[in-house]
Amino acid sequence: GAVVSQHPSWVICKSGTSVKIECRSLDFQATTMFWYRQFPKQSLMLMATSNEGSKATYEQGVEKDKFLINHASLTLSTLTVTSAHPEDSSFYICSAILGFGTWGYTFGSGTRLTVV
């Protein structure tokens, strides 16, 4: 089946540094990808919708200058957490639609970010 590969699976960084998370569709083209954030014991919160070749659409309350999203190709979207702080520590998950008009959403395995 369609697979989305997310890398890295976990990362620890120092406060003030930036971290990039990659999300790749391995055997299909993903024109649209989604980025979620999940805090412990909570549900997934949608951060933004990433469209290939255009600017991402951010959900209300998500700082676009802090969470930079780039979707430069049909198989790769990246999320960069800039100037990370301990409160950005979370589980970040990407998702892709298998094709417009289909029901299929596939998810990456997630990235555990810890900012120290």
Place this chain on the structure above:
Amino acid sequence: DAKTTQPNSMESNEEEPVHLPCNHSTISGTDYIHWYRQLPSQGPEYVIHGLTSNVNNRMASLAIAEDRKSSTLILHRATLRDAAVYYCILSNNQGGKLIFGQGTELSVKP
């Protein structure tokens, strides 16, 4: 987006069937009912989806009420590996975003 309501948690015994309910009284005619589950420290995985008719696949069955205001995910024989958070989500299948509610945390006892 139409909202869904699920119990926060449920318990089941291994090898027994599990019925996970979901209320979606504001569902529109074009909304599909999707179920995903999330195992600890993993991304969600697709379980099943349907529109009006009941659906079966190798993982589960989906029973949809005639008025479509509620649905039930049925795991026919729960295993320890089925312990997860189960999310019931509505989507119009037009490539839009999926909005997750709180889901139901299912625990399975041996």
